[in-house]
Amino acid sequence: MDKKIGVGELVKGVKRLISLPEIYSKIETMIANGQYSNREFGKVISQDPALTVRLLQIVNSALFNFGGRVDTVSRAITLVGHDELKMLVVASSSAKIFGNFPTKLIDAVQLWRYSLLVGITCRLLAMKCNVLHPERLFIAGLLHDIGHLVIYSRLPEQSEEIIRQSADKPGYSRKIEQAILGFDYTDVNFQLAREWHFPESLQIALKYHHEPEQTSSYQLESALLHIGKNIALLEFNEEALGHISDFAWQASGLDESIVDEIQINASVQFSEALELILPH
Numbered sequence: 001m002d003k004k005i006g007v008g009e010l011v012k013g014v015k016r017l018i019s020l021p022e023i024y025s026k027i028e029t030m031i032a033n034g035q036y037s038n039r040e041f042g043k044v045i046s047q048d049p050a051l052t053v054r055l056l057q058i059v060n061s062a063l064f065n066f067g068g069r070v071d072t073v074s075r076a077i078t079l080v081g082h083d084e085l086k087m088l089v090v091a092s093s094s095a096k097i098f099g100n101f102p103t104k105l106i107d108a109v110q111l112w113r114y115s116l117l118v119g120i121t122c123r124l125l126a127m128k129c130n131v132l133h134p135e136r137l138f139i140a141g142l143l144h145d146i147g148h149l150v151i152y153s154r155l156p157e158q159s160e161e162i163i164r165q166s167a168d169k170p171g172y173s174r175k176i177e178q179a180i181l182g183f184d185y186t187d188v189n190f191q192l193a194r195e196w197h198f199p200e201s202l203q204i205a206l207k208y209h210h211e212p213e214q215t216s217s218y219q220l221e222s223a224l225l226h227i228g229k230n231i232a233l234l235e236f237n238e239e240a241l242g243h244i245s246d247f248a249w250q251a252s253g254l255d256e257s258i259v260d261e262i263q264i265n266a267s268v269q270f271s272e273a274l275e276l277i278l279p280h
Contacts, residue, residue: 005155007183011191014150017100020196023048024089028197031082041085042074054092055085057276062269063123083199084135090196091119094142103152105159111149114232115142116273121266122228128262129224129252139198140205140225141232146192147185155181171243174210186210213247223251231262 005013026044030036046052052073059076060069070076077085098112119141126134152159158180165180166173177184189206198206204218205225212222226248233240241259249255 007187038074038077045073087135087139101149101153105152118232121232125224147188223248
C-alpha cells in the first residue's frame, strides 16, 4: 500500500509533471508590475512561436467570435485582456499537462477531451450570466478533474482501492477518497490552483464545484462549474441533469430551459477547440 501523504506533499511531488510554461510566470510577473504595454506582452509571447500561433488561432475562432481578423498578439491582448491571456496560455498547454501523467488507471486523453467540453460549456454558461472574464470558467472546467490524475499517478495502489470501492457506489468516490487518503481530488485541485497563483475565484470553484452552497464566496463561479460539468456529462450519462442542485440553479439564475441550447453550441465549439488546442 502507498505511503500515506498529505495533499501539499502530493502536489509538490508532481511539480515537474504539472509545471506551466515559463512564459506563464513571465506574464504573471508583468501583470503584477502593471507597467508593461500590450506590445511588450506581445514580445514575450512571441518568444514561443508555437504558442503564438495557437493563441492567435484561439482568439480568431468561434470561441471568441470578435468579428474581425486578429493578426498580432498585442491586438489579441487588447481584446481579451491580460488575465485572460494568462488563462489562454494555460489552455494551450493543457493537453501536454494531461499527457504528462503516467498512469494506467485512467485514460488521460479521454479525460482531457471531456474536460475540454466542460470548459467550453462553463464558458457558455458564464456568458449567459454576463460574467466578467468568462475565460476563468473555461479554465475551471478544463482543469476541474486534474486532481484525479495527480492522485492516480502518485498513489496507484490506493487509487486502485478507491476505484474498486467506488465501482458499485456511483457518486461516492469523493467520500471514499476522503476515507482512504484523508482528502479528495478537489483538495488537490485547490492546492494546484494556489501553486499556480490562479485567481481566488478559480481556486474556490475548483474546490467547491460539487457543493457550491458550501462556500460563502464565489458561489456563482462554483455553481456554474457544477452545472457545466453535469451538462457535459450528459454525453455519457443521461441522468446527469438530475445531479444539478437547486442551489446551483438559483445561484446562477438559470434553469433547465437553457440546456439544449448550451449543448448544441458547446458541441460546435468543441470540434474547433479540439483542433486548436490539441497538438497534432
